[in-house]
Amino acid sequence: MKTVTLAEAQAQLSSLIEQVEAGEEIVIIKDGLPIARIVLNPASSQQLPSLVEFRAKQPWQSESAGDFIRRLRDMDR
Structure with missing residues (x-):
């Protein structure tokens, strides 16, 4: 668990988020007291x-996409 001050957290937020994504837990302190935890x-x-x-489970289409759309369009006429 890493501890940083509020000012450090504001300045390094992107870096802290990367560390959290890697599994680190971050505790933010203000005036010496923990106020937040990033997990x-x-x-x-x-x-x-x-x-x-x-x-792989989808059936193979025997006609082109254009022919398929034309057929659907023509069915409505």
């Missing part, structure tokens, strides 16, 4: 599923 948001560290599997 990684657990929801932001969740991995999203890979799109590779999703794309």
